[in-house]
Amino acid sequence: MPSDAYANDRAHVFHSWSAQGALDPLVIAGGEGAWIWDEDGRRFLDFSSQLMNVNIGHQHPKLVAAIQEQAATLATIAPFHANAARSEAARLIAELAPGDLDVVFFTNGGADANENAIRMAKLHTGRQKVLATYRSYHGATAGSISLTGDPRRWPSEPALPGVVHFWGPYPYRSAFGSTSPEDETRRALQHLADTIMVEGPSTIAAIILEPVVGTNGILVPPPGYLAGVRQLCDAHGILLISDEVMAGFGRCGEWFAIQHWDVTPDLICFAKGVNSGYVPLGGVILSQRIADTFRDRPYPGGLTYSGHPLACASAVASIGIFREEGLVERSAKLGATVVGPGLEELKERHPSVGDVRGLGLFWAIELVRDRETREQLVPFNASGSDAAPMAELVAACKAQGLLVFSHFNRIHVTPPLVTSEDDLRAGIAILDDVLSLADAHVA
Numbered sequence: 463m464p465s466d467a468y469a470n471d472r473a474h475v476f477h478s479w480s481a482q483g484a485l486d487p488l489v490i491a492g493g494e495g496a497w498i499w500d501e502d503g504r505r506f507l508d509f510s511s512q513l514m515n516v517n518i519g520h521q522h523p524k525l526v527a528a529i530q531e532q533a534a535t536l537a538t539i540a541p542f543h544a545n546a547a548r549s550e551a552a553r554l555i556a557e558l559a560p561g562d563l564d565v566v567f568f569t570n571g572g573a574d575a576n577e578n579a580i581r582m583a584k585l586h587t588g589r590q591k592v593l594a595t596y597r598s599y600h601g602a603t604a605g606s607i608s609l610t611g612d613p614r615r616w617p618s619e620p621a622l623p624g625v626v627h628f629w630g631p632y633p634y635r636s637a638f639g640s641t642s643p644e645d646e647t648r649r650a651l652q653h654l655a656d657t658i659m660v661e662g663p664s665t666i667a668a669i670i671l672e673p674v675v676g677t678n679g680i681l682v683p684p685p686g687y688l689a690g691v692r693q694l695c696d697a698h699g700i701l702l703i704s705d706e707v708m709a710g711f712g713r714c715g716e717w718f719a720i721q722h723w724d725v726t727p728d729l730i731c732f733a734k735g736v737n738s739g740y741v742p743l744g745g746v747i748l749s750q751r752i753a754d755t756f757r758d759r760p761y762p763g764g765l766t767y768s769g770h771p772l773a774c775a776s777a778v779a780s781i782g783i784f785r786e787e788g789l790v791e792r793s794a795k796l797g798a799t800v801v802g803p804g805l806e807e808l809k810e811r812h813p814s815v816g817d818v819r820g821l822g823l824f825w826a827i828e829l830v831r832d833r834e835t836r837e838q839l840v841p842f843n844a845s846g847s848d849a850a851p852m853a854e855l856v857a858a859c860k861a862q863g864l865l866v867f868s869h870f871n872r873i874h875v876t877p878p879l880v881t882s883e884d885d886l887r888a889g890i891a892i893l894d895d896v897l898s899l900a901d902a903h904v905a
């Protein structure tokens with residue numbers, strides 16, 4: 463029998479990012495693997511891994527058991543005590559991270575990871591400015607929303623002083639008029655070098671970027687771009703922060719997305735996929751060099767729940783599950799053999815599909831009204847009736863039992879890494895069906 467959950471939600475729950483009056487949330491009763499179901503027993507294939515975080519799928523029995531076991535042993539402890547779950551989670555994460563990134567500061571999620579990373583970078587370098595890209599999302603706290611390069615920042619302005627935005631690469635809609643991915647790399651790096659020059663290299667503590675941009679388009683960097691950013695950082699004593707909150711933990715077919723390009727950043731921020739969000743957890747992985755800055759000098763930052771035992775025990779169990787089930791490799795393989803080819807076929811069949819791109823299980827379908835001009839199916843930051851063509855698509859997917867994430871003129875395909883090949887194909891078949899709605903807008 464349906465509970466009072468819906469009525470109480472509408473009466474008492476204030477939701478993120480939303481005009482509260484317009485909401486009509488599903489009441490989710492349970493889930494398993496790539497599926498969730500509502501109180502009426504309607505089942506949905508979760509092609510967005512909720513908010514791109516449920517990498518090991520819903521209700522993984524081993525992860526649930528690890529949380530239950532930890533709750534029975536030690537449910538909570540202050541951050542200044544050591545505990546077995548936190549120590550082991552830190553050891554495992556350091557083992558996975560590239561280079562000398564060996565030390566972990568735990569946070570409650572992604573935004574506070576980025577807050578702390580920029581604090582560490584500023585204190586380590588003694589510099590004040592941080593460069594961040596347009597078309598990025600870094601979180602909704604004061605500093606992280608300032609770093610964010612999308613319209614979600616606008617209502618929080620004036621933002622944190624010292625954040626300067628620059629354009630990252632986006633071959634399909636180049637800000638630089640480039641003609642190939644290689645040209646895009648060259649021009650984007652020149653633009654960044656120029657930005658550093660005019661901002662003053664000695665004033666810049668860090669460059670923060672998403673190695674593969676998530677919400678703002680699944681923008682896979684063209685060859686050589688991240689290595690070029692690393693070189694610019696090294697030339698000017700600037701730290702490189704890789705925001706892997708969405709792209710990390712197998713989403714892109716590597717433990718950390720930046721490992722695709724053999725680039726080692728100075729700080730990595732993580733959250734989401736580290737434990738699939740079964741308990742809130744995020745963190746910053748520091749290079750030994752940066753950690754040493756705070757060997758004799760106190761680090762001026764902390765959180766009551768830093769390294770919470772339930773969250774850390776779930777991270778330990780989750781990393782074990784990734785390894786046992788080969789989920790990082792699975793993500794890479796399914797992206798290359800099922801999702802990538804499946805979406806390319808959609809592009810062949812549907813004139814509204816301008817571009818498909820991604821890697822691992824991190825993909826976007828970019829929709830246009832005209833393939834020649836690349837006019838977007840809906841305008842940048844569209845809302846209300848302007849956004850209706852995208853809202854129609856999402857609703858049509860939902861009516862067929864498929865949950866997808868959409869942003870501006872894109873549908874993202876980011877299923878749990880445990881999704882079966884049959885379910886991936888079934889979800890893509892539903893997309894094939896509903897894309898005829900988008901095709902109807904093509905001139």
Ligand SMILES: Cc1ncc(COP(=O)(O)O)c(C=O)c1O
Nearest residue numbers: 571572573599600601707708733
């Ligand atoms: C790249 C990136 N960084 C940071 C965040 C913020 O994480 P949280 O919502 O856990 O604060 C997100 C959330 O979507 C993200 O995608």
